[in-house]
Amino acid sequence: MDYKPTPTVVPIAPFDASADAQALRAAMKGFGTDEEAIINILCTRSNAQRQQIKAQFETELGRDLVEDLKSELGGRFEDVIIALMTPPVEYLCKQLHKAMAGMGTDEETLVEILCTKTNGEMHEIVAAYEAKYDRPLAEQMCSETSGFFRRLLTLIVTGVRDPVGSVDAAKAREDAEALYSAGEAKLGTDEHIFNRIMSHNSFAQLRLIFDEYKALTGQTIEQAIKHEMDGALHDAMIAIVECVQSPAAFFANRLYYAIKGVGTNDATLIRIIVSRSEIDLGTIKDEFERIYNRTLYSAVVSETSGDYKHALTALLGGA
Structure with missing residues:
Protein backbone atom coordinates (compact mmCIF):
# COMPACT_ATOMS: atom_id res chain seq x y z
CA MET A 1 0.00 0.00 0.00
CA ASP A 2 1.50 3.31 -1.08
CA TYR A 3 1.37 6.06 1.52
CA LYS A 4 -0.03 9.32 0.15
CA PRO A 5 0.92 12.15 2.51
CA THR A 6 -1.15 15.32 2.33
CA PRO A 7 0.16 18.44 4.10
CA THR A 8 -2.04 21.18 5.54
CA VAL A 9 0.61 23.91 5.16
CA VAL A 10 2.17 24.56 1.76
CA PRO A 11 4.23 27.47 0.40
CA ILE A 12 1.97 30.43 -0.29
CA ALA A 13 2.05 32.13 -3.69
CA PRO A 14 2.50 34.95 -4.42
CA PHE A 15 4.88 35.43 -1.52
CA ASP A 16 6.47 38.68 -0.37
CA ALA A 17 8.88 38.24 2.56
CA SER A 18 9.37 41.98 2.90
CA ALA A 19 5.65 42.71 3.14
CA ASP A 20 5.23 39.94 5.70
CA ALA A 21 8.13 41.27 7.76
CA GLN A 22 6.63 44.76 7.77
CA ALA A 23 3.20 43.40 8.69
CA LEU A 24 4.64 41.42 11.60
CA ARG A 25 6.48 44.48 12.87
CA ALA A 26 3.25 46.48 12.71
CA ALA A 27 1.46 43.69 14.62
CA MET A 28 3.96 43.97 17.49
CA LYS A 29 4.72 47.70 17.47
CA GLY A 30 3.24 50.07 20.02
CA PHE A 31 0.66 49.24 22.65
CA GLY A 32 -0.81 45.75 22.42
CA THR A 33 -0.18 42.92 19.99
CA ASP A 34 -2.22 41.88 16.96
CA GLU A 35 -2.15 38.12 17.54
CA GLU A 36 -4.56 37.47 14.69
CA ALA A 37 -2.17 39.07 12.19
CA ILE A 38 0.69 36.94 13.51
CA ILE A 39 -1.39 33.78 13.13
CA ASN A 40 -2.60 34.74 9.65
CA ILE A 41 0.98 35.17 8.46
CA LEU A 42 3.09 32.57 10.27
CA CYS A 43 0.56 29.72 10.31
CA THR A 44 -0.01 29.93 6.56
CA ARG A 45 3.59 30.08 5.31
CA SER A 46 5.99 27.17 4.85
CA ASN A 47 8.98 26.95 7.16
CA ALA A 48 11.29 27.96 4.33
CA GLN A 49 9.17 31.08 3.79
CA ARG A 50 9.22 31.84 7.53
CA GLN A 51 13.03 31.73 7.42
CA GLN A 52 12.97 34.23 4.55
CA ILE A 53 10.66 36.48 6.55
CA LYS A 54 13.01 36.25 9.54
CA ALA A 55 16.01 37.19 7.38
CA GLN A 56 14.11 40.09 5.81
CA PHE A 57 12.97 41.28 9.25
CA GLU A 58 16.58 41.54 10.38
CA THR A 59 17.79 43.11 7.11
CA GLU A 60 15.09 45.77 6.86
CA LEU A 61 14.36 46.45 10.52
CA GLY A 62 17.59 45.46 12.23
CA ARG A 63 15.66 43.30 14.66
CA ASP A 64 15.50 39.60 15.56
CA LEU A 65 12.00 38.37 14.70
CA VAL A 66 12.12 35.42 17.10
CA GLU A 67 13.20 37.62 20.01
CA ASP A 68 10.45 40.13 19.20
CA LEU A 69 7.88 37.33 19.13
CA LYS A 70 9.11 35.99 22.47
CA SER A 71 8.81 39.43 24.04
CA GLU A 72 5.24 39.92 22.79
CA LEU A 73 3.70 36.46 23.19
CA GLY A 74 3.30 34.03 26.04
CA GLY A 75 2.15 30.58 27.12
CA ARG A 76 1.30 27.80 24.72
CA PHE A 77 0.63 30.28 21.92
CA GLU A 78 4.24 31.41 22.13
CA ASP A 79 5.35 27.75 22.09
CA VAL A 80 3.49 27.16 18.81
CA ILE A 81 4.82 30.28 17.10
CA ILE A 82 8.45 29.73 18.18
CA ALA A 83 8.20 26.10 17.04
CA LEU A 84 6.99 27.35 13.65
CA MET A 85 9.97 29.71 13.42
CA THR A 86 12.49 26.90 14.03
CA PRO A 87 13.87 24.95 11.04
CA PRO A 88 12.25 21.46 11.10
CA VAL A 89 15.35 19.35 11.80
CA GLU A 90 16.57 21.79 14.47
CA TYR A 91 13.12 21.68 16.07
CA LEU A 92 13.24 17.87 16.36
CA CYS A 93 16.76 18.09 17.80
CA LYS A 94 15.50 20.49 20.46
CA GLN A 95 12.65 18.12 21.27
CA LEU A 96 15.05 15.18 21.60
CA HIS A 97 17.38 17.20 23.82
CA LYS A 98 14.47 18.29 26.01
CA ALA A 99 13.30 14.67 26.30
CA MET A 100 16.67 13.70 27.76
CA ALA A 101 17.37 16.78 29.90
CA THR A 158 23.56 5.01 13.86
CA GLY A 159 21.71 4.61 10.56
CA VAL A 160 21.70 0.90 9.79
CA ARG A 161 18.25 0.87 8.12
CA ASP A 162 18.20 -0.05 4.43
CA PRO A 163 17.35 2.69 1.89
CA VAL A 164 13.71 3.62 1.26
CA GLY A 165 11.96 1.11 -0.99
CA SER A 166 14.48 -1.75 -0.62
CA VAL A 167 12.54 -5.04 -0.83
CA ASP A 168 13.40 -8.75 -1.08
CA ALA A 169 10.48 -11.19 -0.92
CA ALA A 170 12.63 -14.26 -0.18
CA LYS A 171 14.45 -12.47 2.65
CA ALA A 172 11.09 -11.33 4.07
CA ARG A 173 10.03 -14.96 4.53
CA GLU A 174 13.37 -15.78 6.15
CA ASP A 175 13.10 -12.88 8.59
CA ALA A 176 9.48 -13.74 9.45
CA GLU A 177 10.65 -17.24 10.39
CA ALA A 178 13.49 -15.74 12.44
CA LEU A 179 11.04 -13.53 14.36
CA TYR A 180 8.82 -16.52 15.09
CA SER A 181 11.77 -18.59 16.28
CA ALA A 182 12.98 -15.69 18.44
CA GLY A 183 9.59 -15.17 20.08
CA GLU A 184 6.46 -17.29 19.97
CA ALA A 185 8.29 -20.54 19.13
CA LYS A 186 10.49 -20.52 22.23
CA LEU A 187 10.42 -20.00 25.96
CA GLY A 188 11.55 -16.43 26.51
CA THR A 189 12.43 -13.91 23.80
CA ASP A 190 15.57 -13.27 21.77
CA GLU A 191 15.35 -9.49 21.67
CA HIS A 192 18.57 -9.25 19.64
CA ILE A 193 16.77 -10.80 16.64
CA PHE A 194 13.79 -8.45 16.95
CA ASN A 195 16.11 -5.44 17.26
CA ARG A 196 18.18 -6.43 14.23
CA ILE A 197 15.21 -7.01 11.95
CA MET A 198 13.24 -3.95 13.10
CA SER A 199 16.20 -1.57 12.80
CA HIS A 200 17.90 -2.80 9.62
CA ASN A 201 15.05 -3.28 7.14
CA SER A 202 13.38 -0.52 5.14
CA PHE A 203 9.74 0.16 6.02
CA ALA A 204 8.68 -1.39 2.70
CA GLN A 205 10.63 -4.57 3.54
CA LEU A 206 9.19 -4.66 7.04
CA ARG A 207 5.70 -4.54 5.54
CA LEU A 208 6.52 -7.71 3.59
CA ILE A 209 8.00 -9.35 6.69
CA PHE A 210 4.86 -8.62 8.72
CA ASP A 211 2.67 -10.06 5.96
CA GLU A 212 4.84 -13.19 5.88
CA TYR A 213 4.66 -13.44 9.66
CA LYS A 214 0.86 -13.41 9.54
CA ALA A 215 0.83 -16.05 6.80
CA LEU A 216 3.31 -18.21 8.72
CA THR A 217 1.83 -17.99 12.24
CA GLY A 218 -1.79 -16.93 11.80
CA GLN A 219 -1.32 -13.93 14.06
CA THR A 220 -0.12 -10.38 13.58
CA ILE A 221 3.32 -9.14 14.54
CA GLU A 222 1.62 -6.74 17.00
CA GLN A 223 0.15 -9.72 18.85
CA ALA A 224 3.57 -11.34 19.04
CA ILE A 225 5.19 -8.15 20.38
CA LYS A 226 2.47 -7.75 23.02
CA HIS A 227 3.06 -11.35 24.17
CA GLU A 228 6.84 -11.11 24.20
CA MET A 229 7.73 -7.58 25.38
CA ASP A 230 6.79 -4.81 27.75
CA GLY A 231 7.87 -1.32 28.74
CA ALA A 232 9.75 1.05 26.45
CA LEU A 233 11.00 -1.69 24.12
CA HIS A 234 7.41 -2.84 23.53
CA ASP A 235 6.33 0.75 22.81
CA ALA A 236 9.21 1.29 20.37
CA MET A 237 8.49 -1.95 18.50
CA ILE A 238 4.77 -1.15 18.24
CA ALA A 239 5.61 2.36 17.00
CA ILE A 240 7.74 0.92 14.20
CA VAL A 241 4.98 -1.55 13.25
CA GLU A 242 2.33 1.19 13.21
CA CYS A 243 4.50 3.50 11.12
CA VAL A 244 5.20 0.72 8.64
CA GLN A 245 1.47 0.09 8.26
CA SER A 246 0.28 3.72 8.40
CA PRO A 247 2.29 6.68 9.70
CA ALA A 248 -0.91 8.75 9.73
CA ALA A 249 -2.66 6.27 12.03
CA PHE A 250 0.36 6.26 14.37
CA PHE A 251 0.31 10.05 14.72
CA ALA A 252 -3.51 10.14 14.92
CA ASN A 253 -3.32 7.79 17.89
CA ARG A 254 -0.60 9.91 19.52
CA LEU A 255 -2.78 13.01 19.11
CA TYR A 256 -5.83 11.22 20.52
CA TYR A 257 -4.01 10.20 23.69
CA ALA A 258 -2.48 13.68 24.00
CA ILE A 259 -5.99 15.13 24.14
CA LYS A 260 -7.87 12.30 25.92
CA GLY A 261 -8.57 12.31 29.64
CA VAL A 262 -7.88 14.90 32.32
CA GLY A 263 -5.51 17.58 31.05
CA THR A 264 -3.92 17.88 27.64
CA ASN A 265 -0.37 16.87 26.72
CA ASP A 266 0.27 20.19 25.00
CA ALA A 267 3.92 19.43 24.20
CA THR A 268 2.93 16.38 22.14
CA LEU A 269 -0.01 18.19 20.55
CA ILE A 270 2.19 21.10 19.43
CA ARG A 271 5.09 18.90 18.31
CA ILE A 272 3.01 16.68 16.04
CA ILE A 273 0.83 19.43 14.54
CA VAL A 274 3.83 21.67 13.84
CA SER A 275 6.27 18.99 12.66
CA ARG A 276 3.77 17.12 10.44
CA SER A 277 1.94 20.18 9.01
CA GLU A 278 4.12 20.28 5.89
CA ILE A 279 4.32 16.48 5.56
CA ASP A 280 1.07 14.61 6.19
CA LEU A 281 -1.14 16.43 8.68
CA GLY A 282 -4.02 16.32 6.19
CA THR A 283 -3.71 12.53 6.03
CA ILE A 284 -3.45 12.36 9.84
CA LYS A 285 -6.70 14.37 10.09
CA ASP A 286 -8.45 11.85 7.83
CA GLU A 287 -7.15 8.91 9.87
CA PHE A 288 -8.16 10.56 13.14
CA GLU A 289 -11.71 10.93 11.92
CA ARG A 290 -11.79 7.38 10.53
CA ILE A 291 -10.50 5.82 13.76
CA TYR A 292 -12.29 7.97 16.35
CA ASN A 293 -15.39 9.11 14.47
CA ARG A 294 -14.77 12.76 15.24
CA THR A 295 -12.66 15.41 13.55
CA LEU A 296 -9.24 16.35 14.85
CA TYR A 297 -10.32 19.97 14.48
CA SER A 298 -13.23 19.50 16.92
CA ALA A 299 -10.99 17.61 19.36
CA VAL A 300 -8.41 20.43 19.36
CA VAL A 301 -11.10 23.12 19.70
CA SER A 302 -12.63 21.34 22.71
CA GLU A 303 -9.30 21.02 24.56
CA THR A 304 -7.57 24.35 23.81
CA SER A 305 -8.50 28.02 23.97
CA GLY A 306 -7.62 31.55 22.90
CA ASP A 307 -4.78 32.33 20.50
CA TYR A 308 -3.27 28.89 21.18
CA LYS A 309 -6.42 27.28 19.79
CA HIS A 310 -6.53 29.67 16.81
CA ALA A 311 -2.91 28.92 15.88
CA LEU A 312 -3.38 25.14 16.05
CA THR A 313 -6.62 25.19 14.07
CA ALA A 314 -5.00 27.42 11.43
CA LEU A 315 -2.25 24.81 11.04
CA LEU A 316 -4.93 22.13 10.72
CA GLY A 317 -6.32 24.06 7.78
CA GLY A 318 -9.55 24.99 9.53
CA ALA A 319 -12.67 22.86 9.91
Whole structure:
Protein backbone atom coordinates (compact mmCIF):
# COMPACT_ATOMS: atom_id res chain seq x y z
CA MET A 1 0.00 0.00 0.00
CA ASP A 2 1.50 3.31 -1.08
CA TYR A 3 1.37 6.06 1.52
CA LYS A 4 -0.03 9.32 0.15
CA PRO A 5 0.92 12.15 2.51
CA THR A 6 -1.15 15.32 2.33
CA PRO A 7 0.16 18.44 4.10
CA THR A 8 -2.04 21.18 5.54
CA VAL A 9 0.61 23.91 5.16
CA VAL A 10 2.17 24.56 1.76
CA PRO A 11 4.23 27.47 0.40
CA ILE A 12 1.97 30.43 -0.29
CA ALA A 13 2.05 32.13 -3.69
CA PRO A 14 2.50 34.95 -4.42
CA PHE A 15 4.88 35.43 -1.52
CA ASP A 16 6.47 38.68 -0.37
CA ALA A 17 8.88 38.24 2.56
CA SER A 18 9.37 41.98 2.90
CA ALA A 19 5.65 42.71 3.14
CA ASP A 20 5.23 39.94 5.70
CA ALA A 21 8.13 41.27 7.76
CA GLN A 22 6.63 44.76 7.77
CA ALA A 23 3.20 43.40 8.69
CA LEU A 24 4.64 41.42 11.60
CA ARG A 25 6.48 44.48 12.87
CA ALA A 26 3.25 46.48 12.71
CA ALA A 27 1.46 43.69 14.62
CA MET A 28 3.96 43.97 17.49
CA LYS A 29 4.72 47.70 17.47
CA GLY A 30 3.24 50.07 20.02
CA PHE A 31 0.66 49.24 22.65
CA GLY A 32 -0.81 45.75 22.42
CA THR A 33 -0.18 42.92 19.99
CA ASP A 34 -2.22 41.88 16.96
CA GLU A 35 -2.15 38.12 17.54
CA GLU A 36 -4.56 37.47 14.69
CA ALA A 37 -2.17 39.07 12.19
CA ILE A 38 0.69 36.94 13.51
CA ILE A 39 -1.39 33.78 13.13
CA ASN A 40 -2.60 34.74 9.65
CA ILE A 41 0.98 35.17 8.46
CA LEU A 42 3.09 32.57 10.27
CA CYS A 43 0.56 29.72 10.31
CA THR A 44 -0.01 29.93 6.56
CA ARG A 45 3.59 30.08 5.31
CA SER A 46 5.99 27.17 4.85
CA ASN A 47 8.98 26.95 7.16
CA ALA A 48 11.29 27.96 4.33
CA GLN A 49 9.17 31.08 3.79
CA ARG A 50 9.22 31.84 7.53
CA GLN A 51 13.03 31.73 7.42
CA GLN A 52 12.97 34.23 4.55
CA ILE A 53 10.66 36.48 6.55
CA LYS A 54 13.01 36.25 9.54
CA ALA A 55 16.01 37.19 7.38
CA GLN A 56 14.11 40.09 5.81
CA PHE A 57 12.97 41.28 9.25
CA GLU A 58 16.58 41.54 10.38
CA THR A 59 17.79 43.11 7.11
CA GLU A 60 15.09 45.77 6.86
CA LEU A 61 14.36 46.45 10.52
CA GLY A 62 17.59 45.46 12.23
CA ARG A 63 15.66 43.30 14.66
CA ASP A 64 15.50 39.60 15.56
CA LEU A 65 12.00 38.37 14.70
CA VAL A 66 12.12 35.42 17.10
CA GLU A 67 13.20 37.62 20.01
CA ASP A 68 10.45 40.13 19.20
CA LEU A 69 7.88 37.33 19.13
CA LYS A 70 9.11 35.99 22.47
CA SER A 71 8.81 39.43 24.04
CA GLU A 72 5.24 39.92 22.79
CA LEU A 73 3.70 36.46 23.19
CA GLY A 74 3.30 34.03 26.04
CA GLY A 75 2.15 30.58 27.12
CA ARG A 76 1.30 27.80 24.72
CA PHE A 77 0.63 30.28 21.92
CA GLU A 78 4.24 31.41 22.13
CA ASP A 79 5.35 27.75 22.09
CA VAL A 80 3.49 27.16 18.81
CA ILE A 81 4.82 30.28 17.10
CA ILE A 82 8.45 29.73 18.18
CA ALA A 83 8.20 26.10 17.04
CA LEU A 84 6.99 27.35 13.65
CA MET A 85 9.97 29.71 13.42
CA THR A 86 12.49 26.90 14.03
CA PRO A 87 13.87 24.95 11.04
CA PRO A 88 12.25 21.46 11.10
CA VAL A 89 15.35 19.35 11.80
CA GLU A 90 16.57 21.79 14.47
CA TYR A 91 13.12 21.68 16.07
CA LEU A 92 13.24 17.87 16.36
CA CYS A 93 16.76 18.09 17.80
CA LYS A 94 15.50 20.49 20.46
CA GLN A 95 12.65 18.12 21.27
CA LEU A 96 15.05 15.18 21.60
CA HIS A 97 17.38 17.20 23.82
CA LYS A 98 14.47 18.29 26.01
CA ALA A 99 13.30 14.67 26.30
CA MET A 100 16.67 13.70 27.76
CA ALA A 101 17.37 16.78 29.90
CA GLY A 102 17.11 16.85 33.68
CA MET A 103 15.79 14.06 35.88
CA GLY A 104 14.22 11.17 34.02
CA THR A 105 13.80 10.56 30.31
CA ASP A 106 10.73 11.15 28.16
CA GLU A 107 10.89 7.80 26.38
CA GLU A 108 7.60 8.37 24.52
CA THR A 109 9.06 11.40 22.74
CA LEU A 110 12.25 9.51 21.85
CA VAL A 111 10.12 6.72 20.36
CA GLU A 112 7.85 9.14 18.49
CA ILE A 113 10.75 10.96 16.82
CA LEU A 114 13.37 8.23 16.32
CA CYS A 115 11.25 5.19 15.45
CA THR A 116 9.31 6.99 12.71
CA LYS A 117 12.25 8.20 10.60
CA THR A 118 13.86 6.89 7.43
CA ASN A 119 17.62 6.50 7.33
CA GLY A 120 18.02 9.74 5.37
CA GLU A 121 15.96 11.69 7.90
CA MET A 122 17.92 10.10 10.74
CA HIS A 123 21.26 11.16 9.24
CA GLU A 124 20.04 14.78 9.07
CA ILE A 125 18.92 14.73 12.71
CA VAL A 126 22.18 13.14 13.91
CA ALA A 127 24.33 15.71 12.09
CA ALA A 128 22.21 18.66 13.27
CA TYR A 129 22.14 17.40 16.86
CA GLU A 130 25.89 17.14 17.18
CA ALA A 131 26.36 20.54 15.51
CA LYS A 132 23.91 22.17 17.94
CA TYR A 133 24.85 20.44 21.20
CA ASP A 134 28.47 19.45 20.54
CA ARG A 135 27.67 15.91 21.59
CA PRO A 136 26.70 12.88 19.48
CA LEU A 137 23.01 12.02 19.77
CA ALA A 138 23.83 8.32 20.21
CA GLU A 139 26.17 9.09 23.10
CA GLN A 140 23.63 11.16 25.01
CA MET A 141 20.85 8.70 24.27
CA CYS A 142 22.96 5.80 25.60
CA SER A 143 23.46 7.67 28.87
CA GLU A 144 19.69 8.19 29.24
CA THR A 145 18.29 4.77 28.24
CA SER A 146 19.12 1.15 29.01
CA GLY A 147 18.80 -2.48 27.98
CA PHE A 148 17.37 -3.67 24.69
CA PHE A 149 15.49 -0.38 24.31
CA ARG A 150 18.80 1.47 24.27
CA ARG A 151 20.22 -1.04 21.79
CA LEU A 152 17.27 -0.61 19.41
CA LEU A 153 17.45 3.18 19.47
CA THR A 154 21.24 3.07 19.03
CA LEU A 155 20.87 0.93 15.92
CA ILE A 156 18.28 3.36 14.51
CA VAL A 157 20.35 6.44 15.34
CA THR A 158 23.56 5.01 13.86
CA GLY A 159 21.71 4.61 10.56
CA VAL A 160 21.70 0.90 9.79
CA ARG A 161 18.25 0.87 8.12
CA ASP A 162 18.20 -0.05 4.43
CA PRO A 163 17.35 2.69 1.89
CA VAL A 164 13.71 3.62 1.26
CA GLY A 165 11.96 1.11 -0.99
CA SER A 166 14.48 -1.75 -0.62
CA VAL A 167 12.54 -5.04 -0.83
CA ASP A 168 13.40 -8.75 -1.08
CA ALA A 169 10.48 -11.19 -0.92
CA ALA A 170 12.63 -14.26 -0.18
CA LYS A 171 14.45 -12.47 2.65
CA ALA A 172 11.09 -11.33 4.07
CA ARG A 173 10.03 -14.96 4.53
CA GLU A 174 13.37 -15.78 6.15
CA ASP A 175 13.10 -12.88 8.59
CA ALA A 176 9.48 -13.74 9.45
CA GLU A 177 10.65 -17.24 10.39
CA ALA A 178 13.49 -15.74 12.44
CA LEU A 179 11.04 -13.53 14.36
CA TYR A 180 8.82 -16.52 15.09
CA SER A 181 11.77 -18.59 16.28
CA ALA A 182 12.98 -15.69 18.44
CA GLY A 183 9.59 -15.17 20.08
CA GLU A 184 6.46 -17.29 19.97
CA ALA A 185 8.29 -20.54 19.13
CA LYS A 186 10.49 -20.52 22.23
CA LEU A 187 10.42 -20.00 25.96
CA GLY A 188 11.55 -16.43 26.51
CA THR A 189 12.43 -13.91 23.80
CA ASP A 190 15.57 -13.27 21.77
CA GLU A 191 15.35 -9.49 21.67
CA HIS A 192 18.57 -9.25 19.64
CA ILE A 193 16.77 -10.80 16.64
CA PHE A 194 13.79 -8.45 16.95
CA ASN A 195 16.11 -5.44 17.26
CA ARG A 196 18.18 -6.43 14.23
CA ILE A 197 15.21 -7.01 11.95
CA MET A 198 13.24 -3.95 13.10
CA SER A 199 16.20 -1.57 12.80
CA HIS A 200 17.90 -2.80 9.62
CA ASN A 201 15.05 -3.28 7.14
CA SER A 202 13.38 -0.52 5.14
CA PHE A 203 9.74 0.16 6.02
CA ALA A 204 8.68 -1.39 2.70
CA GLN A 205 10.63 -4.57 3.54
CA LEU A 206 9.19 -4.66 7.04
CA ARG A 207 5.70 -4.54 5.54
CA LEU A 208 6.52 -7.71 3.59
CA ILE A 209 8.00 -9.35 6.69
CA PHE A 210 4.86 -8.62 8.72
CA ASP A 211 2.67 -10.06 5.96
CA GLU A 212 4.84 -13.19 5.88
CA TYR A 213 4.66 -13.44 9.66
CA LYS A 214 0.86 -13.41 9.54
CA ALA A 215 0.83 -16.05 6.80
CA LEU A 216 3.31 -18.21 8.72
CA THR A 217 1.83 -17.99 12.24
CA GLY A 218 -1.79 -16.93 11.80
CA GLN A 219 -1.32 -13.93 14.06
CA THR A 220 -0.12 -10.38 13.58
CA ILE A 221 3.32 -9.14 14.54
CA GLU A 222 1.62 -6.74 17.00
CA GLN A 223 0.15 -9.72 18.85
CA ALA A 224 3.57 -11.34 19.04
CA ILE A 225 5.19 -8.15 20.38
CA LYS A 226 2.47 -7.75 23.02
CA HIS A 227 3.06 -11.35 24.17
CA GLU A 228 6.84 -11.11 24.20
CA MET A 229 7.73 -7.58 25.38
CA ASP A 230 6.79 -4.81 27.75
CA GLY A 231 7.87 -1.32 28.74
CA ALA A 232 9.75 1.05 26.45
CA LEU A 233 11.00 -1.69 24.12
CA HIS A 234 7.41 -2.84 23.53
CA ASP A 235 6.33 0.75 22.81
CA ALA A 236 9.21 1.29 20.37
CA MET A 237 8.49 -1.95 18.50
CA ILE A 238 4.77 -1.15 18.24
CA ALA A 239 5.61 2.36 17.00
CA ILE A 240 7.74 0.92 14.20
CA VAL A 241 4.98 -1.55 13.25
CA GLU A 242 2.33 1.19 13.21
CA CYS A 243 4.50 3.50 11.12
CA VAL A 244 5.20 0.72 8.64
CA GLN A 245 1.47 0.09 8.26
CA SER A 246 0.28 3.72 8.40
CA PRO A 247 2.29 6.68 9.70
CA ALA A 248 -0.91 8.75 9.73
CA ALA A 249 -2.66 6.27 12.03
CA PHE A 250 0.36 6.26 14.37
CA PHE A 251 0.31 10.05 14.72
CA ALA A 252 -3.51 10.14 14.92
CA ASN A 253 -3.32 7.79 17.89
CA ARG A 254 -0.60 9.91 19.52
CA LEU A 255 -2.78 13.01 19.11
CA TYR A 256 -5.83 11.22 20.52
CA TYR A 257 -4.01 10.20 23.69
CA ALA A 258 -2.48 13.68 24.00
CA ILE A 259 -5.99 15.13 24.14
CA LYS A 260 -7.87 12.30 25.92
CA GLY A 261 -8.57 12.31 29.64
CA VAL A 262 -7.88 14.90 32.32
CA GLY A 263 -5.51 17.58 31.05
CA THR A 264 -3.92 17.88 27.64
CA ASN A 265 -0.37 16.87 26.72
CA ASP A 266 0.27 20.19 25.00
CA ALA A 267 3.92 19.43 24.20
CA THR A 268 2.93 16.38 22.14
CA LEU A 269 -0.01 18.19 20.55
CA ILE A 270 2.19 21.10 19.43
CA ARG A 271 5.09 18.90 18.31
CA ILE A 272 3.01 16.68 16.04
CA ILE A 273 0.83 19.43 14.54
CA VAL A 274 3.83 21.67 13.84
CA SER A 275 6.27 18.99 12.66
CA ARG A 276 3.77 17.12 10.44
CA SER A 277 1.94 20.18 9.01
CA GLU A 278 4.12 20.28 5.89
CA ILE A 279 4.32 16.48 5.56
CA ASP A 280 1.07 14.61 6.19
CA LEU A 281 -1.14 16.43 8.68
CA GLY A 282 -4.02 16.32 6.19
CA THR A 283 -3.71 12.53 6.03
CA ILE A 284 -3.45 12.36 9.84
CA LYS A 285 -6.70 14.37 10.09
CA ASP A 286 -8.45 11.85 7.83
CA GLU A 287 -7.15 8.91 9.87
CA PHE A 288 -8.16 10.56 13.14
CA GLU A 289 -11.71 10.93 11.92
CA ARG A 290 -11.79 7.38 10.53
CA ILE A 291 -10.50 5.82 13.76
CA TYR A 292 -12.29 7.97 16.35
CA ASN A 293 -15.39 9.11 14.47
CA ARG A 294 -14.77 12.76 15.24
CA THR A 295 -12.66 15.41 13.55
CA LEU A 296 -9.24 16.35 14.85
CA TYR A 297 -10.32 19.97 14.48
CA SER A 298 -13.23 19.50 16.92
CA ALA A 299 -10.99 17.61 19.36
CA VAL A 300 -8.41 20.43 19.36
CA VAL A 301 -11.10 23.12 19.70
CA SER A 302 -12.63 21.34 22.71
CA GLU A 303 -9.30 21.02 24.56
CA THR A 304 -7.57 24.35 23.81
CA SER A 305 -8.50 28.02 23.97
CA GLY A 306 -7.62 31.55 22.90
CA ASP A 307 -4.78 32.33 20.50
CA TYR A 308 -3.27 28.89 21.18
CA LYS A 309 -6.42 27.28 19.79
CA HIS A 310 -6.53 29.67 16.81
CA ALA A 311 -2.91 28.92 15.88
CA LEU A 312 -3.38 25.14 16.05
CA THR A 313 -6.62 25.19 14.07
CA ALA A 314 -5.00 27.42 11.43
CA LEU A 315 -2.25 24.81 11.04
CA LEU A 316 -4.93 22.13 10.72
CA GLY A 317 -6.32 24.06 7.78
CA GLY A 318 -9.55 24.99 9.53
CA ALA A 319 -12.67 22.86 9.91
